[in-house]
Amino acid sequence: MQFSPITASSVQHPQLSLFEAFIAPVNQVFQKPPADTWRAEAPEAFSELSFRGAPENCLSLLAPMLRELSDVEHMRWLTLVAPPASLTQSWLREAGLNRERILLLQPKANQTSLQLACEALRLGRSHTVVSWANPLSSHGRQQLISAALQGEAQSLNIRLG
Numbered sequence: 001m002q003f004s005p006i007t008a009s010s011v012q013h014p015q016l017s018l019f020e021a022f023i024a025p026v027n028q029v030f031q032k033p034p035a036d037t038w039r040a041e042a043p044e045a046f047s048e049l050s051f052r053g054a055p056e057n058c059l060s061l062l063a064p065m066l067r068e069l070s071d072v073e074h075m076r077w078l079t080l081v082a083p084p085a086s087l088t089q090s091w092l093r094e095a096g097l098n099r100e101r102i103l104l105l106q107p108k109a110n111q112t113s114l115q116l117a118c119e120a121l122r123l124g125r126s127h128t129v130v131s132w133a134n135p136l137s138s139h140g141r142q143q144l145i146s147a148a149l150q151g152e153a154q155s156l157n158i159r160l161g
Contacts (some may be wrong), residue, residue: 045148046141050159055086058160063095069128070098076153079103079126082113084160114140117147117155124151134159 049065051058069078078101080087092099103126107116117131121144129148133140136157148155 045153046145046155046157048136048141048157048159050161052161055084055160059086059091059095062158063097066130067095067097069130070101072101072127074127076125076127077101077103079105079120079129081105081117081120081129081131082107083130083132114143118143119147121147121151121153121155124153126151126153128154128156130156130158132158132160134161 049062051061066078066080072078080102083104089099089104092102103120105116105120107113113131114133114136117129117133120126120129131144136144136159141157144155144157
């Protein structure tokens with residue numbers, strides 16, 4: 001494996017040696033990042049996780065994450081849209097999820113799970129909407145992002161493979 005050397009033209013911000021960092025003025029060492037790259041008030045609206053392996057192992061990995069999301073001290077729901085058949089009420093109970101803060105939604109006959117997830121996101125009654133769209137096109141991803149921003153929520157897509 002080869003690495004290309006770092007040249008002065010490849011570094012965007014001046015780097016100080018360790019010694020220079022101690023004697024440099026504070027405002028030179030701790031510079032604020034440019035405004036267009038820092039968005040503390042607008043976190044990422046979309047995340048995606050991909051699990052591979054035996055379904056029961058994938059659900060075991062997913063359980064702590066969902067448990068954490070179900071325990072969020074928030075007035076809004078954790079919504080699961082069209083979860084896999086193995087994710088049942090008894091699985092939720094055994095995994096230790098707060099079932100009082102979870103909505104399980106299944107699409108109607110004339111509705112896709114992507115449409116339902118977008119609708120749940122847009123309504124803004126959920127802090128996080130978890131979907132299982134696989135495969136998810138870039139257009140579908142953009143729909144989820146737009147809906148999440150509109151409803152001030154987070155979209156999490158899980159791909160089980």
